[in-house]
Amino acid sequence: MRITIDVAMTYRFPRPNTVFLALEAAKGAGQTVVQEHLDIGRAALSRISGDSDVGERVWAQVPDCEMNLTYRALLDVTRPEPRFETLEAMPLHLIPGDVAPYLRPSRYCQSDKFMTFVQRRFGDLSGGLQILALRDWIETNLTYVPGSSDADTNVLETFAGRQGVCRDYAHLMCSLVRAAQIPARMVAVYSPDVEPPDFHAVTEVWLSGKWWLVDATGMTSAASMAIIAVGRDAYDVAFMDSQEPAELLVQSVAVKRV
Known part of the structure; x- marks a missing residue:
């Protein structure tokens, strides 16, 4: 495209x-x-x-x-669309050194606070199927509300308030995925599908030895995104x-x- x-x-x-x-x-x-x-x-x-x-x-x-x-x-x-149902999580000891930092909590993504929630709610799934379930849960349970958050909003506030913008969706996706012991990083992208047009935030997850894009807002897809930057959270990709x-x-x- x-x-x-x-x-x-x-x-x-x-x-x-x-x-x-x-x-x-x-x-x-x-x-x-x-x-x-x-x-x-x-x-x-x-x-x-x-x-x-x-x-x-x-x-x-x-x-x-x-x-x-x-x-x-x-x-x-x-870029092709990921087939998440075919992708597997890597054992922790095999995750490369440059990928491992994306397992850890960060300034806006306090992933350690979600480990019990993820284990109880999604612990029967693994790999790409778990990623799909996490994405679907966020898209279903959060409401996209422009102006509902600001640059200081963290993922705990988003989870409690059940609303946000793309930045908040991506923070929650990163946090839940890291809580599942899968590396995840925030990605700033452009896409023609984003409304209203603006810089957009999504997530990349590390499965089967590669990074794969996923948008928890449901606005866009991997095949229609242009990547700008990656990082631990919004602080790194402003x-x-x-x-x-x-x-x-x-x-x-x-x-x-x-």
């Missing part, structure tokens, strides 16, 4: 600023960047590898008190971190099938 991505944003700062960006589509992992262009005016840019070597992050030294940014890309997504207070003036995200 070929998709186009068009991002535009304007932020105001009290003084010249350095920002850390994660908004360019990653190369590889079932997707090919045909062409792309990032424009941040007079800002000086430097790049580093993203977490787990997925994608790149950009340091932008903005010399003015306003940042005008555009990002446009054309991608081919060739599209922008700013040294100075940032005032949003304009922001739009448009993703379309070609």
